[in-house]
Amino acid sequence: MRELTFMQATLEGLAEEMARDPAIFVLGEGIGKRGGNFNTTAGLYELYGERRLRDTPIAERGFVGLACGAAMTGSRPVVDFMFSDFLLDAFAELVNQIAKMQYMSSGRLKMPILLRGCIGIGHSAATHHSGSYYPLYGHVPGLRVVVPSTPADAKGLLKRALNSFDPVVFLEHRELLTTKGKVPDGEHQVEFGRASIVREGKDVTVVAIAITVRHSLAACEELAQEGLSVEVIDPRTVAPLDVETILASVRKTGRLLIADETLAPFGLGAEIAAQVADLGFDDLDAPIRRLNGSHVPTPYSPPLEAAVIPNSKSIAQAIRELAAE
Amino acid sequence: MLDRNFYRQLYRIRRVEEELVRLYPTDQITSPIHLSIGQEAVSVGVCEALRPSDVVFGTYRSHAYYLAKGGDLRGMIAELYGKATGVAQGKAGSMHLADPDHGVMGASAVVASTIPQAVGYALAMKMRREDRVVVVFFGDGATEEGVFYESLNFAALRSLPILFICENNSYAIHSPLSSRQASPDICRKAEAMGLLAERLETLDIYELYARTCRRVTELRAGRTAPVLIECLCYRWKEHVGPGEDFAAGYRSAGECRAWQQADVLVTVGSRLNAAVRQEIEQSVEEEIREAFAFAQCSPFPAGNELYTDLYA
Ligand SMILES: Cc1ncc(C[n+]2csc(CCOP(=O)(O)OP(=O)(O)O)c2C)c(N)n1
Ligand SMILES: [Mg+2]
Numbered sequence: 001m002r003e004l005t006f007m008q009a010t011l012e013g014l015a016e017e018m019a020r021d022p023a024i025f026v027l028g029e030g031i032g033k034r035g036g037n038f039n040t041t042a043g044l045y046e047l048y049g050e051r052r053l054r055d056t057p058i059a060e061r062g063f064v065g066l067a068c069g070a071a072m073t074g075s076r077p078v079v080d081f082m083f084s085d086f087l088l089d090a091f092a093e094l095v096n097q098i099a100k101m102q103y104m105s106s107g108r109l110k111m112p113i114l115l116r117g118c119i120g121i122g123h124s125a126a127t128h129h130s131g132s133y134y135p136l137y138g139h140v141p142g143l144r145v146v147v148p149s150t151p152a153d154a155k156g157l158l159k160r161a162l163n164s165f166d167p168v169v170f171l172e173h174r175e176l177l178t179t180k181g182k183v184p185d186g187e188h189q190v191e192f193g194r195a196s197i198v199r200e201g202k203d204v205t206v207v208a209i210a211i212t213v214r215h216s217l218a219a220c221e222e223l224a225q226e227g228l229s230v231e232v233i234d235p236r237t238v239a240p241l242d243v244e245t246i247l248a249s250v251r252k253t254g255r256l257l258i259a260d261e262t263l264a265p266f267g268l269g270a271e272i273a274a275q276v277a278d279l280g281f282d283d284l285d286a287p288i289r290r291l292n293g294s295h296v297p298t299p300y301s302p303p304l305e306a307a308v309i310p311n312s313k314s315i316a317q318a319i320r321e322l323a324a325e
Numbered sequence: 326m327l328d329r330n331f332y333r334q335l336y337r338i339r340r341v342e343e344e345l346v347r348l349y350p351t352d353q354i355t356s357p358i359h360l361s362i363g364q365e366a367v368s369v370g371v372c373e374a375l376r377p378s379d380v381v382f383g384t385y386r387s388h389a390y391y392l393a394k395g396g397d398l399r400g401m402i403a404e405l406y407g408k409a410t411g412v413a414q415g416k417a418g419s420m421h422l423a424d425p426d427h428g429v430m431g432a433s434a435v436v437a438s439t440i441p442q443a444v445g446y447a448l449a450m451k452m453r454r455e456d457r458v459v460v461v462f463f464g465d466g467a468t469e470e471g472v473f474y475e476s477l478n479f480a481a482l483r484s485l486p487i488l489f490i491c492e493n494n495s496y497a498i499h500s501p502l503s504s505r506q507a508s509p510d511i512c513r514k515a516e517a518m519g520l521l522a523e524r525l526e527t528l529d530i531y532e533l534y535a536r537t538c539r540r541v542t543e544l545r546a547g548r549t550a551p552v553l554i555e556c557l558c559y560r561w562k563e564h565v566g567p568g569e570d571f572a573a574g575y576r577s578a579g580e581c582r583a584w585q586q587a588d589v590l591v592t593v594g595s596r597l598n599a600a601v602r603q604e605i606e607q608s609v610e611e612e613i614r615e616a617f618a619f620a621q622c623s624p625f626p627a628g629n630e631l632y633t634d635l636y637a
């Protein structure tokens with residue numbers, strides 16, 4: 001095990017896979033010599049040159065459609081958006097073409113495309129550089145949606161994506177990029193659809209994702225001193241979603257909170273709540289609760305920005321209230 | 326009079342941005358800032374030829390055209406401070422600056438996204454037979470987005486009263502134009518879409534102003550196809566942030582120096598006598614001091630402001 005940052009871990013994963021599979025190439029703005037806006041490809045240009053690190057013009061719809069065509073040949077495009085907000089400019093290519101291609105070609109045209117970019121609020125960049133639209137992507141049949149919270153998971157899931165044959169939307173929380181964590185030595189992949197039990201507990205289950213996993217863990221420390229034992233589950237992939245692990249936890253605790261920075265309506269929490277209500281109704285001792293970012297475009301002003309997102313305090317409070325219900 | 330106006334505007338924009346550079350390390354302004362230092366003359370030369378009732382659209386590199394068009398300075402600085410007295414009550418920051426009361430329509434952090442909006446504005450104006458014109462500022466990189474061509478086609482098809490100003494500073498972040506476009510002749514592309522297009526090879530504010538005056542008069546009278554003017558210019562600072570980036574390796578300080586030696590601010594200033602220059606500078610400095618003081622002592626927006634303006 002070594003300590004790596006989230007950014008280093010995904011870079012290591014990408015480098016390993018590019019060394020293994022010559023079909024992988026990267027598309028994006030500034031991913032060549034520059035090494036990516038967030039160092040997502042740092043050092044790879046020196047190894048693989050222009051042939052496999054393709055700087056693109058600023059033409060998102062164009063290069064996502066292009067990735068679709070390239071994938072039909074068996075190539076494995078990695079599309080690097082720096083900010084995943086710009087994927088919205090290519091939404092139709094992703095949703096209407098890439099996601100549906102395998103199904104509409106009776107499985108003959110595979111779409112092994114990895115689309116990656118930053119998400120997340122917390123750096124004063126306002127509303128065009130902070131969107132986290134994974135519920136939108138999770139809605140679409142044919143897509144895999146990955147939202148890791150630790151360096152080890154980020155690496156393992158990225159490598160898994162590059163070994164699968166489905167289109168994967170891989171979303172990296174900007175505030176996590178420089179956080180550190182232990183990453184296993186040697187080959188390390190993480191299966192899609194396997195939630196991680198980040199902390200065990202018996203009173204309340206908290207499902208958290210990306211940055212809220214960290215906030216939830218901090219909240220747990222505080223609550224442990226108050227005698228509350230909280231289980232924290234990180235689904236790691238939004239699609240496929242591991243409901244089994246969540247249900248098993250709720251069977252134990254009887255109480256479920258979903259803490260998620262992104263928007264509540266039609267979101268991750270709504271989906272989990274619906275499935276748990278369906279399949280685990282009898283295990284519930286209290287209503288399922290959600291804690292989400294405010295339903296507004298991200299405001300710039302630092303105090304407003306801070307007010308929008310759940311933090312360890314608000315999560316702790318929500319857990320306390322749920323435990324008391 | 327023209328010299329004085331140019332100097333006042335150029336000096337004001339330069340000094341506002343220099344103040345941002347000076348104060349940025351204090352973290353009172355946390356918004357990413359994309360500075361126009363070195364490129365101000367494009368905004369000033371164009372906006373000086375407009376009427377207050379004309380409107381401009383632009384990009385995240387917003388400060389120069391915002392100020393040149395008459396956007397409120399106090400409201401801008403307060404916005405960058407994230408204060409309730411900002412033009413967007415602190416919700417926008419630098420990348421979404423807008424002051425519609427003064428004809429500065431929305432800015433956007435998404436490359437090329439305001440180009441179709443500008444065309445739509447021009448279409449609706451034309452439908453109402455107004456004699457206003459629309460100007461849209463964008464970078465060389467924006468001409469790679471599909472929506473640029475869609476917008477040009479539409480504007481030409483409907484002969485809309487719109488002036489496209491491409492601020493070609495040769496780079497999109499660190500990528501030179503030649504690495505992004507097989508045929509980097511932006512004017513030819515505009516012509517192919519049915520526009521009139523012309524290129525200004527040097528950053529000559531007088532020439533840009535004269536050409537804009539002529540084009541705007543014709544557009545107002547409905548006598549011409551839409552027009553694109555490509556202005557070659559140069560960004561002195563890093564793509565985003567207050568610093569320099571010559572160490573990043575994608576361009577040289579020498580390349581920049583050539584542009585700095587032809588600083589339009591200095592050229593225009595040298596046409597004024599020292600007393601006039603000083604008078605302008607003093608009044609601008611006073612205005613800037615006042616605007617920053619206003620911003621600093623303004624309150625942050627209250628928590629209950631979070632949901633205001635989400636819906637009409
Ligand atoms: C749709 C979209 N893609 C990518 C980006 C990231 N980005 C921000 S600025 C920029 C460069 C734009 O260059 P140019 O249009 O020449 O304007 P300049 O910054 O040089 O003024 C890029 C690629 C973005 N903001 N929006
Ligand atoms: Mg440019």
